[in-house]
Amino acid sequence: MGILRGISSSQVEPLVEAVVSAGLKTIEITMNTANASDLLADMKKVSAGRLNIGAGTVLSIEDMKIALDAGAQFIVSPTLVDDVVSYCSKNSIPVFPGALTPQEIFSAWNAGAAMVKVFPSNFFGPAYFKEIKGPFDRIELLACGGVSADNLETFFGSGASAAAFGGSVFRKEWLDNGDFSSIENEIRKLVDSFILYSGRCLT
Numbered sequence: 001m002g003i004l005r006g007i008s009s010s011q012v013e014p015l016v017e018a019v020v021s022a023g024l025k026t027i028e029i030t031m032n033t034a035n036a037s038d039l040l041a042d043m044k045k046v047s048a049g050r051l052n053i054g055a056g057t058v059l060s061i062e063d064m065k066i067a068l069d070a071g072a073q074f075i076v077s078p079t080l081v082d083d084v085v086s087y088c089s090k091n092s093i094p095v096f097p098g099a100l101t102p103q104e105i106f107s108a109w110n111a112g113a114a115m116v117k118v119f120p121s122n123f124f125g126p127a128y129f130k131e132i133k134g135p136f137d138r139i140e141l142l143a144c145g146g147v148s149a150d151n152l153e154t155f156f157g158s159g160a161s162a163a164a165f166g167g168s169v170f171r172k173e174w175l176d177n178g179d180f181s182s183i184e185n186e187i188r189k190l191v192d193s194f195i196l197y198s199g200r201c202l203t
Contacts, residue, residue, distance in 0.1 A: 122146020
């Protein structure tokens, strides 16, 4: 999953084309991006069903409702926001709350998370996922923070069910300079690494 933060409306169309061309299927736009709801709606229109588009950095029920009204298909938070997870769970909306400690991960899963976003993953690394999956083998984990083509296979091999990346790929200088080909190339490296590890295409 790609994480877009601080983008502009003029960047939506070239970003969609770069992401789709690279083979990525899922994108989130963070709600602390200016005009996030408009960007969500624009991206959903431009992608025309080619991408799963969600909202990230959702910290309140109000933000969640704005995102859903704009067409968000899933909700992501950096931490457990109880009323957001409860609403999404009851209404069959995929929700990915963030957590780090074993207690936080367990609480987020019990609250109704479709998957728990372990954030920031880079502080403890892939080995932490392996330890967590020992007692919590049924909990689905999303690696977020410090994910790269070099360590993606290790994260998946250690128990991650999915991975997310943001600023390391959607670099400000590339966005500012309209260098969408570099963004596409970096995404393709991640996608290719996943395909090589799993032996299957992204769906």
